[in-house]
Amino acid sequence: xxxxxxxxxxxxxxxxxxxxxxxxxxxxxxxxxxxxxxxxxxxxxxxxxxxxxxxxxxxxxxxxxxxxxxxxxxxxxxxxxxxxxxxxxxxxxxxxxxxxxxxxxxxxxxxxxxxxxxxxxxxxxxxxxxxxxxxxxxxxxxxxxxxxxxxxxxxxxxxxxxxxxxxxxxxxxxxxxxxxxxxxxxxxxxxxxxxxxxxxxxxxxxxxxxxxxxxxxxxxxxxxxxxxxxxxxxxxxxxxxxxxxxxxxxxxxxxxxxxxxxxxxxxxxxxxxxxxxxxxxxxxxxxxxxxxxxxxxxxxxxxxxxxxxxxxxxxxxxxxxxxxxxxxxxxxxxxxxxxxxxxxxxxxxxxxxxxxxxxxxxxxxxxxxxxxxxxxxxxxxxxxxxxxxxxxxxxxxxxxxxxxxxxxxxxxxxxxxxxxxxxxxxxxxxxxxxxxxxxxxxxxxxxxxxxxxxxxxxxxxxxxxxxxxxxxxxxxxxxxxxxxxxxxxxxxxxxxxxxxxxxxxxxxxxxxxxxxxxxxxxxxxxxxxxxxxxxxxxxxxxxxxxxxxxxxxxxxxxxxxxxxxxxxxxxxxxxxxxxxxxxxxxxx
Amino acid sequence: xxxxxxxxxxxxxxxxxxxxxxxxxxxxxxxxxxxxxxxxxxxxxxxxxxxxxxxxxxxxxxxxxxxxxxxxxxxxxxxxxxxxxxxxxxxxxxxxxxxxxxxxxxxxxxxxxxxxxxxxxxxxxxxxxxxxxxxxxxxxxxxxxxxxxxxxxxxxxxxxxxxxxxxxxxxxxxxxxxxxxxxxxxxxxxxxxxxxxxxxxxxxxxxxxxxxxxxxxxxxxxxxxxxxxxxxxxxxxxxxxxxxxxxxxxxxxxxxxxxxxxxxxxxxxxxxxxxxxxxxxxxxxxxxxxxxxxxxxxxxxxxxxxxxxxxxxxxxxxxxxxxxxxxxxxxxxxxxxxxxxxxx
Numbered sequence: 001x002x003x004x005x006x007x008x009x010x011x012x013x014x015x016x017x018x019x020x021x022x023x024x025x026x027x028x029x030x031x032x033x034x035x036x037x038x039x040x041x042x043x044x045x046x047x048x049x050x051x052x053x054x055x056x057x058x059x060x061x062x063x064x065x066x067x068x069x070x071x072x073x074x075x076x077x078x079x080x081x082x083x084x085x086x087x088x089x090x091x092x093x094x095x096x097x098x099x100x101x102x103x104x105x106x107x108x109x110x111x112x113x114x115x116x117x118x119x120x121x122x123x124x125x126x127x128x129x130x131x132x133x134x135x136x137x138x139x140x141x142x143x144x145x146x147x148x149x150x151x152x153x154x155x156x157x158x159x160x161x162x163x164x165x166x167x168x169x170x171x172x173x174x175x176x177x178x179x180x181x182x183x184x185x186x187x188x189x190x191x192x193x194x195x196x197x198x199x200x201x202x203x204x205x206x207x208x209x210x211x212x213x214x215x216x217x218x219x220x221x222x223x224x225x226x227x228x229x230x231x232x233x234x235x236x237x238x239x240x241x242x243x244x245x246x247x248x249x250x251x252x253x254x255x256x257x258x259x260x261x262x263x264x265x266x267x268x269x270x271x272x273x274x275x276x277x278x279x280x281x282x283x284x285x286x287x288x289x290x291x292x293x294x295x296x297x298x299x300x301x302x303x304x305x306x307x308x309x310x311x312x313x314x315x316x317x318x319x320x321x322x323x324x325x326x327x328x329x330x331x332x333x334x335x336x337x338x339x340x341x342x343x344x345x346x347x348x349x350x351x352x353x354x355x356x357x358x359x360x361x362x363x364x365x366x367x368x369x370x371x372x373x374x375x376x377x378x379x380x381x382x383x384x385x386x387x388x389x390x391x392x393x394x395x396x397x398x399x400x401x402x403x404x405x406x407x408x409x410x411x412x413x414x415x416x417x418x419x420x421x422x423x424x425x426x427x428x429x430x431x432x433x434x435x436x437x438x439x440x441x442x443x444x445x446x447x448x449x450x451x452x453x454x455x456x457x458x459x460x461x462x463x464x465x466x467x468x469x470x471x472x473x474x475x476x477x478x479x480x481x482x483x484x485x486x487x488x489x490x491x492x493x494x495x496x497x498x499x500x501x502x503x504x505x506x507x508x509x510x511x512x513x514x515x516x517x518x519x520x521x522x523x524x525x526x527x528x529x530x531x532x533x534x535x536x537x538x539x540x541x542x543x544x545x546x547x548x549x550x551x552x553x554x555x556x557x558x559x560x561x562x563x564x565x566x567x568x569x570x571x572x573x574x575x576x577x578x579x580x581x582x583x584x585x586x587x588x
Numbered sequence: 589x590x591x592x593x594x595x596x597x598x599x600x601x602x603x604x605x606x607x608x609x610x611x612x613x614x615x616x617x618x619x620x621x622x623x624x625x626x627x628x629x630x631x632x633x634x635x636x637x638x639x640x641x642x643x644x645x646x647x648x649x650x651x652x653x654x655x656x657x658x659x660x661x662x663x664x665x666x667x668x669x670x671x672x673x674x675x676x677x678x679x680x681x682x683x684x685x686x687x688x689x690x691x692x693x694x695x696x697x698x699x700x701x702x703x704x705x706x707x708x709x710x711x712x713x714x715x716x717x718x719x720x721x722x723x724x725x726x727x728x729x730x731x732x733x734x735x736x737x738x739x740x741x742x743x744x745x746x747x748x749x750x751x752x753x754x755x756x757x758x759x760x761x762x763x764x765x766x767x768x769x770x771x772x773x774x775x776x777x778x779x780x781x782x783x784x785x786x787x788x789x790x791x792x793x794x795x796x797x798x799x800x801x802x803x804x805x806x807x808x809x810x811x812x813x814x815x816x817x818x819x820x821x822x823x824x825x826x827x828x829x830x831x832x833x834x835x836x837x838x839x840x841x842x843x844x845x846x847x848x849x850x851x852x853x854x855x856x857x858x859x860x861x862x863x864x865x866x867x868x869x870x871x872x873x874x875x876x877x878x879x880x881x882x883x884x885x886x887x888x889x890x891x892x893x894x895x896x897x898x899x900x901x902x903x904x905x906x907x908x909x910x911x912x913x914x915x916x917x918x919x920x921x922x923x924x925x926x927x928x929x930x931x932x
Binding site: 075081091093121122123126130134137138139140164168184211212214217218225226229230233234240291350351352369371373376377461463465466560 | 801
């Protein structure tokens with residue numbers, strides 16, 4: 001393997017043959033481009049393949065080790081602050097460097113990045129954007145250089161994925177999920193290749209056609225943020241430089257599309273049907289001002305995109321497709337998951353406060369505040385000074401959630417039996433309640449059920465914007481899969497209870513269940529399963545409210561409410577305002 | 589400091605640029621809120637603003653950039669003392685970052701510990717609010733800001749004065765700043781009290797047409813490739829805009845405000861049912877600032893119309909049943925009010 005891939009036909013062969021080659025390319029590009037690329041979103045389960053890939057990065061970068069930023073890293077450690085022991089020892093404030101500053105000019109691994117707290121995500125994003133961080137905490141103000149390159153290791157399942165703000169800033173995506181250790185092949189690059197490419201990198205030119213093609217492909221994949229395109233350009237340049245060329249060609253473009261664009265696709269164009277395809281995702285809700293598809297990529301881009309898609313490792317395309325479909329349903333994608341991190345029932349911060357008014361003293365923060373003052377205070381006190389002089393001003397309290405937040409989970413019957421009009425009222429009530437909720441920082445979620453199944457249309461959120469989008473897309477009609485809805489409600493409620501939210505549900509239905517758990521459309525089985533699901537929900541001690549929306553209330557909804565051990569209200573003619581008032585009175 | 593992307597090189601995003609320029613001309617409009625999705629250039633644009641700001645005269649020895657020509661009562665305790673005219677110096681209007689994770693002591697200020705230790709004297713070490721006096725205070729991801737920091741901000745923003753009582757200190761100093769916040773609305777709502785503090789609010793989105801996007805990525809590439817050279821290339825445009833802002837600031841007091849404009853502002857706010865007078869005042873101030881920017885002697889209805897959406901969109905009472913967006917409600921109210929107007 002001397003002078004690998006100066007011949008580009010070799011490269012394509014390898015790329016086509018194994019998905020590992022793309023991963024290998026990503027490692028080389030990461031090392032070559034470093035901070036300017038942001039980093040890699042690494043989707044991989046823990047295991048030998050991931051270890052091997054990380055080892056490859058470490059080798060190529062010639063770093064002795066890749067440092068790890070744990071997901072739960074405290075803000076003080078991440079950003080820096082007062083070094084407690086040094087401050088106590090030396091009797092004057094000594095700053096401690098934060099992790100991000102320590103990792104300047106290095107490649108770092110953000111372990112379990114999908115579980116990073118929102119603030120950690122923000123700080124890493126700022127470090128990537130600015131290459132420096134402004135610190136203003138614990139008596140220290142200043143800038144720290146943080147030109148880091150991040151490998152965000154994401155073991156995420158369907159439930160949890162990397163925060164989109166961070167994913168957006170990571171130029172490359174590597175997916176090792178479908179690669180076995182036996183697929184991992186020989187090393188394609190060594191550090192000499194990288195060094196050689198570095199000298200060429202700035203001289204590589206990109207043609208106008210390639211600028212245009214990349215942008216057009218971005219548009220047809222529904223990628224909004226230009227960051228992915230900028231990363232794509234860098235990758236094209238770097239790929240050409242590694243291959244020993246001074247201008248980009250189609251292979252470079254194809255690689256950039258595979259590593260930078262396709263993994264971030266919000267939609268996949270359908271080439272098979274010229275007549276044309278479903279509308280683009282409802283990304284911007286009501287403010288759709290442009291025609292649905294402003295830029296139909298011309299055939300040339302189509303061809304390039306098709307070629308890139310064809311070169312994708314098997315299985316990956318399907319994954320992208322399912323994800324894009326999911327994104328279409330709940331346009332904000334994963335950010336519901338991140339919201340939960342914001343308010344998991346755990347300490348949320350530290351603040352200076354009076355402990356006599358209640359609250360738990362945070363010893364470490366208090367000591368940190370008191371530490372620099374010790375010599376001064378001892379001098380003041382003279383011989384009566386204690387080992388540690390703590391004043392009331394030093395006292396810091398840990399802030400937990402001010403009170404337990406509530407989640408109001410709407411379970412809305414969108415079936416044919418619940419008339420369309422009721423659905424519109426339910427939508428209105430959800431929005432009204434949400435408008436109140438965000439003042440109190442409460443959350444709302446929405447499950448809709450119709451036809452075959454129940455769906456969590458709106459994961460717990462406080463965002464009116466997201467709620468409106470989810471509600472606007474809520475269709476009506478079909479059968480009533482009540483059991484599935486109650487099961488999903490139970491799962492959602494259990495999850496949010498675990499996160500420290502007090503959960504209430506509001507079930508809007510006429511109670512006419514007619515789809516069984518196994519999907520069979522049968523009134524008897526449907527009712528039987530619904531009652532069983534109701535019992536399970538009741539056993540979880542989750543309180544709720546059943547609102548009977550039938551024009552003429554009937555005993556079946558009442559029976560359901562009894563089984564659920566929940567309050568029952570018949571509201572045959574309520575409008576959104578009345579619904580809202582009733583719900584608030586019943587649940588708050 | 590690293591070199592920031594030039595303000596004039598930012599492609600598109602005219603609303604955001606205009607709102608920031610208006611705030612630069614008249615800090616009295618009361619802050620700019622920028623909301624938008626990822627990758628719309630929110631922080632890039634706001635950080636670029638710093639280079640566009642003209643200089644101001646400050647009292648040379650003052651920690652709070654006190655204005656030497658201002659009436660004494662509004663100044664800090666030191667500059668407020670009667671006496672001879674102090675020495676002055678000229679500084680660029682400050683843009684201060686308030687990063688998430690800041691602690692309260694660094695935001696509002698605290699006892700200067702080094703001086704306390706070395707000289708045994710109780711001196712105040714000003715915080716970010718002091719640094720931002722007469723300038724801009726920028727909070728990225730403002731919707732994630734900790735509640736107790738928001739409380740401190742609201743308090744100071746309302747009074748224009750920062751009062752510190754801690755560690756045996758009792759300090760008050762002026763802290764008037766233009767609050768600039770950015771965030772992604774999908775990550776959660778802003779506290780209503782904080783939202784009210786912003787005079788202007790803009791929604792930014794990414795352009796979706798291919799040629800514009802090509803231009804965006806080309807600019808960014810050129811910038812990343814050689815920041816100093818890129819900055820130099822834009823230097824002329826940058827200084828032209830800086831001069832424009834400077835002269836707009838100078839002429840602001842002389843802009844005529846016809847009675848008709850005041851009346852229209854009032855009627856517009858009335859028809860939209862915005863609470864309080866702030867909307868009206870900000871409308872008029874923004875229209876005047878825009879006229880000054882364009883070098884016009886009079887603020888016209890056309891100026892008013894241009895700024896109306898930014899001024900009013902975050903002040904509408906929420907009506908969740910009204911499916912239309914805040915923007916279209918403002919536009920509707922404008923077209924109802926103006927009919928087919930002759931002004932354009």
